[in-house]
Amino acid sequence: MYPADVADDLVEVLLTEEQIQARIAEMCREIERDYAGENLLLVGVLKGAVMVMADLARELSLPVEMDWMAVSSYGTSTRSSGVVRIQKDLDTALHGRKVLIVEDIIDSGLTLSWLLENLRSRGPESVEVCALLRKPEAARIDVDVRYVGFEIPNAFVVGYGLDYAERYRNLRGLGILSPSVYEHEDD
Ligand code: 5GP
Numbered sequence: 480m481y482p483a484d485v486a487d488d489l490v491e492v493l494l495t496e497e498q499i500q501a502r503i504a505e506m507c508r509e510i511e512r513d514y515a516g517e518n519l520l521l522v523g524v525l526k527g528a529v530m531v532m533a534d535l536a537r538e539l540s541l542p543v544e545m546d547w548m549a550v551s552s553y554g555t556s557t558r559s560s561g562v563v564r565i566q567k568d569l570d571t572a573l574h575g576r577k578v579l580i581v582e583d584i585i586d587s588g589l590t591l592s593w594l595l596e597n598l599r600s601r602g603p604e605s606v607e608v609c610a611l612l613r614k615p616e617a618a619r620i621d622v623d624v625r626y627v628g629f630e631i632p633n634a635f636v637v638g639y640g641l642d643y644a645e646r647y648r649n650l651r652g653l654g655i656l657s658p659s660v661y662e663h664e665d666d
Pocket residue numbers: 527552558559583584585586587588589590591634635636637641642643
């Protein structure tokens with residue numbers, strides 16, 4: 480499935496390319512039902528959501544626009560604090576728009592709840608969330624995520640947009656990263 484050097488870095492493949500694409504198609508049918516006749520603005524959160532945005536947008540048979548935000552969340556490398564700074568804002572005005580935030584993964588949910596509040600303050604008609612992946616901890620925060628692709632275990636995953644030190648984003652599937660990769664961090 481992956482080049483040998485990458486396969487060695489993964490403990491296991493959690494989701495194959497086929498599983499991801501099949502689930503995205505199902506989510507798109509739901510979104511099409513919910514937004515029939517509407518002009519939807521998809522807001523992707525850089526950089527992790529690039530792959531899911533590209534596949535979701537092309538699978539949807541609705542008129543959609545795409546825009547992007549980049550945010551940084553202060554905290555350690557593995558835990559976000561909920562203190563967020565906008566690094567790249569939207570080019571699009573949200574007033575009166577139907578907005579769907581497209582996210583790769585929700586872990587603590589802190590980044591997302593900040594983002595929801597921020598976008599809702601701009602006067603959109605509605606803001607909903609579509610996330611490909613959700614970890615168990617997200618259940619502790621009160622954020623209503625309308626579309627979730629997969630509930631995954633509490634492990635550090637890479638691939639399909641998700642990185643470790645900017646690597647592995649280009650894997651077509653999703654895998655659990657081997658701890659041996661972190662152990663070599665200081666080499
Ligand atoms: P939250 O505020 O929900 O804790 O942070 C979500 C962000 O943390 C994601 O957008 C992603 O950048 C990062 N993140 C959370 N869990 C993982 C993971 O398992 N793998 C990777 N590569 N990034 C993760």
